Amino acid sequence: MPVYYYIFLATALFSIGVIGVLVRRSAIIIFMCVELMLNAANLLLVAFSKMHHQSIGMINPRAASDAQIFVFFIMVVAAAEVSVGLAIIVMMYRNTRSVDVNFLNRLKN
C-alpha cells in the first residue's frame, strides 16, 4: 500500500478535525475534533513507522518502533489532557450553564 494513501487519509482526518474546530461552537465537540486531529497524527506516525520499517528496517529496527512508542506517549498525554480539559469544561458549565465557547466573550479587544 503506498504511503501516499495513508498521508492522504491522515491529512483528510486532520483537516476534518480542523474544520470541526472551526465550525462547531460546543466546547465539548470542539475538543473531540481536536482528539480527531491527534488521532490523524497517530495514524500518520504508525504508517510512517511501517514505511521506514519497510525501507530501512533491516539496518535500523529502532526507526520503526520509535514512532509507535511515540504514539503511545501521545495517547498518554491525550488522556491527561482530556481529564483536565473536561474538568475545565465542567467548571465553566457549572458557572454558566452553557458549553458554548462564544457564550463567554468578556475578554476581547
Place this chain on the structure above:
Amino acid sequence: MSIIGILFWFLSVLALGSAVMVVTSKSPVHCILYLILTFFAISGHYILLNAQFLAIVNIIVYAGAIMVLFLFVVMLMNLNADSEPHQKNKWLLYIGGIAGGSLLLVIVAALKQTAATTQVVQMNTGDVGLIKNLGILLFTDYVFPFEISSVLFLSAMIGAVVISKREAR
C-alpha cells in the same frame, strides 16, 4: 484487489465518513458515537499495519476510557441536539469548510511531486508493533520519558482536583 486493499478502502471510507458525521451531526451524543466509530476504524488500520499493541491501546484508552469520559460528561450536563449551540452565521461555516479543505489541498499538492511518497507501507507483517518489542523498548530506552510522563499525570490529577473541588466560602 487483495483483501487488504478492500479492508483498507473500507476502513478509510468508514473513518472519513464517521469523522465527517462527527463534525456535522447535531446531537453531542451522536458525535461521540461517530467519533468512537472513527477510532475503531483507525484501530482497524493499526491492525492492518500489524501494530497490534497500538490497536489495542487505541481501543481501550481512546474508544474506551476517553470517549466514555466524554459521554459521561455529556450525559452529566444532559446536552442534546436542541441544547447544542449551533453556528449562527452561515458564512463562518463555509469559510471554515473552505479553510480546512484548502489546508488539505495545500499539503497534498505539496507532497504530490515528491519522491518520498512513492514508498510503500509494509502491511500486516513485521514485528515492530508487537507488545513484546515495544514493552522491552519502553522499559529500557524509553524509561526516562515514561517516568517523566508521570509528572504529566500528576499535574493533570492535581489540576482535576483543584478545578473541580468545590470551595467552601
Place this chain on the structure above:
Amino acid sequence: MNAIILTAVWGIVMMFGGVFFKSKATPKYWAITGLILTIIANCHELYYGQPLFDVDVKFMLSFNSFNLTFITVALGCTLLFFLLSGRDIEKVGENVSEYFALIFFVLCGVCLAATFNTLLILFIGIEIMSIPLYILTGSDKRNLKSNEAALKYFLMGAFSTGIMLMGIAFIYGGNTEGSFFINNIALGEGKMPAMIAIGMVFILIAMSFKVSAAPFHFWTPDVYDGAPTVFTSFMATIVKVGGFIAFIRLFENSFGKVHGQWQMLIALIAAATLLIGNLTAVFQQSVKRMLAYSSIAQAGFMLLAIFALNDAAKEGLILYSAAYSLATIGIFAILIKMDDYTIDGFNGLGKHEPVLAVTATVFLLSLTGLPLTAGFQSKFFMLMAALRDGHQHWLVLFAVLCAAISAYYYFKIIQAMFFKEKALDINSNGSLAITENIAPAFKLLLILTAVLIIVLGIFPSLITDWLHYY
C-alpha cells in the same frame, strides 16, 4: 538533570504538602526552600559540568552551558517571583500548595523544553509546561473571566498540540533515518524535501503559538487578561521564555543548516508580531491587558534571535529572558497591589508611593529598552544578531520603529505615575492608590530587582560570560 529531578520531586512534595500544611503561609516557605535548593544544585551542575544524580537518559536530554545557564535564569526569576508575589498566590484560592506544586511541574517542563534532545521529550516537556497552566489560568473558579481564559487557553492549546504532532509525524516520515533525535533530523545544505518542509512549518506554527507570535497570538491577551494576575506574571515570563529556548534549540539543531530556507517565514512572523503587539498595546486602557500585548511585542523582538540563529542570538536570548522576566515580574508585582488596573489607576503613584513608582519606572524603561537597563542590552544583542546575520535589514529597521512605538505606551504609565494628579473619586478612602499598605520587605525586593536590572544593563557579561564557560 538536577533541576528536572528536583523540580519534579519538589512538586510532589508540595502536592502532599497540601494535605499536611495547616497554615496558608507555610507552602510559600517550603516552595522557596525547594527552589533555592534546586538553584544551588543546578548551579553546581553548571559549574562542575556533571549532575549530582546521574540518570542514563539515553541521549534524550543534553546539557550544556547554554541551557543550564538558561535554567538558572528561569529558576532565579521564579524565585524572585515567589518572593515578590508569594502572598498574592495565597490570595488566589484555597489550594495554595497545589498551585505551588503545579508551578514546580511547569518548571520541570521548562527544564525539559530547554534540554530536550528528541522530539518526544520536546512534546512531553511542552505538555508538562502547558497542562498545569490551563489549571492555573482557571484557578480563580468563581471568576467568569478566569473560566473563559482557561477554556480558550485549553482549546487552542490542544489545537496547537495537534498541529505540532502532525508536524512531528511529517518530519519523522520525511527524514530517511526515521529518527526523532533533533540532530539526526538535520539534513544537508540542500533544499528540504517537501515532507520535512511541511513538518517544519507545522512545528514552527506550534512553537509560534506557544511563544504567542502573530498570527497565532490570539489566545495571549485574553488568557493573560483573564488569568489571576500572579499567574499571568508567571506565564508571561518564565513559561514564555522557556518556549523560546525550546524554539531556538529545535530550530538550531534540526534546521540550522537550511536556515536560509525558512528564515523568511520567521522574518514575516516576527514583523507581524512586532506590529500587532505594539500597535494594539497603544490603545489599551487596562494596564494588565496592555502588558499582555507588550509581552507579544517583546516576543517579536525575541523572534529576532531565531531569525538570526547565531551566537549573539543565543547569548542575547538568554539575556533577553532574564531582562524581560525581571522587569515583567516586577511590574506585575506592582500591578497586583493596585486597586484598579486602568492606567488612570496609576495616577499620582509617584507622590504617594515613590518607591513603587521609581522601581516601576526602572522596569518600564527596561522594557522600553533604554540604556543602563538590562532591557537595552538584550534588545541590543537582538539587533546585533539580526544585523550580523546580514539578511533582511528591513526587519531590523522595522523592529526599531516598533520599539519606538513601545515607548509610547510604556511612558503612558510613567506619565500617569509622576505627572498626573490622582483624581480623588477613584477611591474615596483617601489618596492612596493601593489596596493594602506595602510591606517594607516588598519595597526592598523591588529595589533589589531594579538594581539587578541596572547592573545587568551595565554588565550583561555577568550572564553572557557563562556561555563562554565551557
Place this chain on the structure above:
Amino acid sequence: MFGNDITIPHLLIFVPLIAGLITFFIKNDSSVKAWSLVSAVITLFFSVASLYYRNNLELSGLAFNYEWLKYMGASFSVSLDGMGRLLTFLTAFSFPVIFIATYKNLYKNSKVFYGLMLLSQAGLMGVFLSTDALLFYFFWELALIPVYFLCSRWGGEKRIQATFKFFIYTFTGSLLMLISIIYVYLQTGATPHSDHSFSMQAFHSVALIPSQQNWLFWLFFLAFAVKMPIFPFHTWQPDTYEQSPTAVTMVLSGIMVKMGVFGVVRWLLPIFPLAVAKFDNVVIGLSVIGMIYASLIAIKQDDLKRLVAYSSIAHIGLMCAAIFTTQQLALEGVMIQMFSHGVNIIGLWIVIDLIEKKLGTRKISQLGGLAHKAPVLTILLVVIAFANIALPLTNAFVGEFMMFSGLFKFNIWYTAFALVSIILTAVYTLNMVQRVFYGEANTLTAGMKEISWNEKMILSLIVISIFLAGVYPQPFFDLTKDTVAMVLTRFK
C-alpha cells in the same frame, strides 16, 4: 596632576553623577541648591584645569580606557580632545550660571529637580567625553532621560504632550543611530578579545563601501538632525522650549543641541566620508532653507521663548551647513560658534526668565518700555542681542564669519542665500528689543524692577565672556585645532 587610575574625564562625569544621586536624599531646599551649586562649581574647576593641558592626551592624563564588555570589544574609554574640552567646559560653565541665575526660582520638590539637573550634566559630559561608540550611545540616551522628566514634571501646562513628542522624536532618531552603530561595529576589525570593536579609532578607520555608507549615513544623520534640530525635523523644539522650565530650556538649547553638532563632527564625518561628500548638497540645502525659514517664522513670534527657539534653529542650521562643507575654515568656525551660541542663548534665556518672573508674561505684545525701569538689564540684554546678531567684537561674529566664508568656498549661492539670514536676524532681534525694552512703559511693565545683584553678576559674566571671545578668539582655535585636523584627515 592625577594618577592614571583617576583622570579628569572621570571627575567630569562622576562628580555631577554622584552629587546628583546624593541630591535626591537631601531634605531642605536651600541646602539642595547650595549643594548642587557647589558640585557644579567643582566640576567647572576640573574642566578649567583640563584646559591647561597640551593636546597630547596620553601624557596629560586626559584619556582613560577600561575594558568594559571584553567579549564585545566595548570599553569605557573617555578622552578630552580639543572639541571635547571645549564642550565639557561649556557644560561645566553653563551649569553654575544656570543655577545662580535661577537661584531665586522655587521648584516644588526641588531635590529631585536639582538631582535630575546634575544627572543630565553627567550625561552630557559623558557624550562629549566618550570615545567608544557604545558608551557614546549610552550617554546620548542618558542625557535625554533626566531632561524628559524635568520638562514634563516642572514645565508649562501643555508640557506632557510637548515633551513626550520631543522624547519619542529623539528616541526614534537615536534608535536608528543604534542600528547604524551596530552595523558599523560589525564591519570593524578584530581585537585581542573580540572579533569586532566599538572604539572610536576602529570606527574611524573602518572602510565602508559607498552603498553601505549611503544608508548608514542617513540613519546616523537622522538622530543628529532631530537633536540639533535641522529643518524639517525641528518642530518639537519650539514647543519643548516653550513648555519646559527655563533652567531646563537653557540646558536643552545651550548644550543639548550641541550634542547633535558634536555628534556630526565626532562620528558622522569621520565614519562616512564618502556619503558626506555625496549628500553634502542635500544636507546643506536643508540647513540653509531652515535658516531662512526659521528666521522668517521668528519674525512672527509673539512668545519670547518661541522667538529664541526659532532663532536658535537658524543658528544651528548655519553650523550644520558649515560642517558639511568639510572646509577647514568652516569647521574652525563651528568649533568656536558651538561655544558662543551656548553662551549667548543662555544669556537670552536668563533675561527672558527674569522678565517672566517679574512680570509674569513672555508675550512681546504685552511688554514694552522696560528700559526706563531696568536700564542695567536693558544694556546687558542689548549686548547679548547684538551678539545674537553676530556683531563684530562679540563672540558670535568670528564663528559666523568663518562658517560663512567656508560655506562660500563650498558654494557661492548657498552662501548668498544663507547670508540673507543675517538681515532677518537683525530684523527680529531688533524688533524684539524695541518692542520689549523701548517705547513707553505700559501699566504692566510699569511695575518692573531692576534686577538683583546675582542676576547682574551672571549677566555681566556672560557679557564679559561675549566680549572676551569676540576680541580674542584665538584660544578657541588653538584648543580645537587637533579635532579639526583629525576630522579633515578623512577627507584628504
Place this chain on the structure above:
Amino acid sequence: MNNILQIVWLIPMLPLIGFLINGLGRNNLSKTMTGIIGSGVILGSFLISVYVFFSVKEGNTYVAHYFDFINTASLKVGFDFQIDQLSSLFLLIITGVGFLIHVYSTSYMHEEAPKDFAKYFSFLNLFVFSMLLLVMGGNYIIMFIGWEGVGLCSYLLIGYWFKNNDYNNAAKKAFIMNRIGDFGFLLAVFWLLSKLGTSDYHQVFTNVSKLTAFDITGITLLLFVGATGKSAQIPLYTWLPDAMAGPTPVSALIHAATMVTAGIYMIARSNILFTMAPATQTVVAIVGLATAVLAATIALKQNDIKKVLAYSTVSQLGYMFLGLGVGAYTGAVFHVMTHAFFKALLFLGAGSVIHAMGGEQDMRNMGGLKKYMNITHITFLLGCLAIAGMPPFSGFFSKDEILAGAFAKNPVLWVIGVLTAFMTAFYMFRLYAMTFLGKFRGTHEQEHHLHESPAAITFPLIILAVLAVIGGWIGIPEIFMHGGHRLEAFLEPIFAQSNAIAAKHEMNHTTEYTLMAISVVGALLALLYAWHKYSKYQRTDTQETGIAKVLADKWYVDELYDAVIVKPLHSLATLFSNVVEKGIIDGIVNGVGKAVNYGSRQIRLLQTGQVGTYVLLMVFGILTLFIIQLFL
C-alpha cells in the same frame, strides 16, 4: 621694527576709554565732568592724529600689528592698523570734526539728565572709536569691525530718545538697511578670502593680478553694495533722512561728516580693484549720479530744515561716488573732506537754529533769524556758499575736480552733475532764505525765546566756517597754481597703482575754464533766484500738486519698498508660521502619531474574543505560511 607710529593704538584707545568711563560712571559723573572727559579724549586723539599726519607727510607709513585676531591653519587675520596718507587724512577729519562736535554737544545736549548726558557722550565716543577702527584697520575684516561698530552707534544714537517709537523705527531702519549693505560687503570679503586667502590690504592689492576679471567685477560690485548701504546711495538711501531723528550733533557727525563717508573711504582704499573693474566703475558713477539727482530733487521741496540737509548730504555723497566712478579718487576724497567741513557746519548751524527755536524744525515757521543770531547766520551763509560751489570756497574746488573728471569720462555725466549742482545751490539758498531772511513766522513765545547760542555752540561754528572757506585751498587746480594741488601730491602713493592703469586724461585749459565758468555761473543764478524767491516767503497752506507733490513725498520710494519688499516678506513669514509650520511639517509629525492611534483602534478589533474567529485566523496564517514555504 620700532616705529614711533606704534603709538597710533592710542588714537582709538582714548575714545574707547572715554566710552568706558562715561558709560560705567554715568550715574556718578557730573555733566561737566562727562563733557570734559568726552571731548578731552577726542582732543587727545586729535592731537596724536595731527602728529601722525605730519610724520606720514614725511612719507613714513606703517602697518602696526598688535595681535592675531584670527590665526588658524586656514585663515590669518591680524589686528593691524594701517597708517598711510589716506587713513591719516581721515583721522584728522574724524577726530577734528569729532572734537568740535563734542564740544558743541556739551552745550546742545545740556537739558538732558546727567545719566542720559553721559550715555550720549559714551555713545559718541564709542562711535569715534569704531570710526577710527574703520579707517585704521589694516585689512577688510578690521574695517568691517569698525564698519559694523559705526552702524551700531548710529543705531543707538538715532534711537537715543528711545521713548519715541518713531525714532526707534528710524534707528532700526538704519541698522537693517546697513545690514543689507553688509550682506554685499561680507560676500565680497568671502570672495577675496576664497580667492586670495587673505584680506590684508597690501597683500590683496599686490596679488590683485591673481584675480580674474570676473572675480574683480563681482567683488567690487559687492563692495559697492556695501558702500550703498553705509553711504546712503540708491537703493539703500532712505534710512538717512529718517536718521535725522537723532540729536542734531549726531546728524552732523555721523550722518554728514564721517560715517556716511565710510563707503567712499572703502572704495578709495580699494581703488585699484575698482580701477581694474571698469564695469563696476560705470555702475558706481551712474548710481552715484542718479542718487545725487534724486536726492537733490527731493531736497527742493522739503520744509524740515534737517531733512533738506539730509537729502543734500545724500546728494553730495552721490557726487563723491560719481567722482569714484569716474576715477577721480583724489577728487572724491577731497570732497569728503570739504563736505565734512561745510556739511558739519550747516548741521551745527541748523542745530543752533533749532536750539534757538526751542526744537522747532519746520522752516515755514522760521524766517528773519539773522537779526537774532548773528554768528550762526554768517557761518551758515558761508557754509551755503561753500556747498553751492562758489569760488573760492572749499566746495568749489572739490566739486569742480569731480565734475572735471566726469567730463573727461563722459560729457553726459558732467551735464547732469552740473544740473545737480545748480539744484544744490537753489535748495541751499531756499533753506538759507527761508530761515534767516524775511520776517519771523513762528509763535510769539518762540520769538521771545530767540537768542544767539552760547560759545560752546558758536565756537565750533566759527572754526568750521573758517575751514569751509579755506579748506579747499589745499587742492587748487593746476591751471590756477602750479603744484597747487597739494592733496593730490599727498595722496599720490595711495592711488599710484590706479593712476598707472587709468589713462591720465589731460584736457586743455580752455575747456576746463569753460566748464568751471558754466557751473559757477549756473549755480550763481540758481542761488540768486532762490534768494529772491524765498527771501519774502509767506506761509501758504496750499497743498503741493503735481510734480511738486511727488517731490515733497520723496518719489514715494518708501511706500514702494514697503509694498514690494516689506509686506510680501511679512506675508511670507505669516504663511510659514501659520500654514507650513503648523499645518504641513508639524502636521506630518503629529499625523504619524494619529496614524498609530488609529491603527491601534482598528487592529484591536481583530481580537473578537471568540475562539472560532481566533482559530480561523490561525488557520489562515497556517495556509499563508504553507503557501509561502512550499509554493513561493
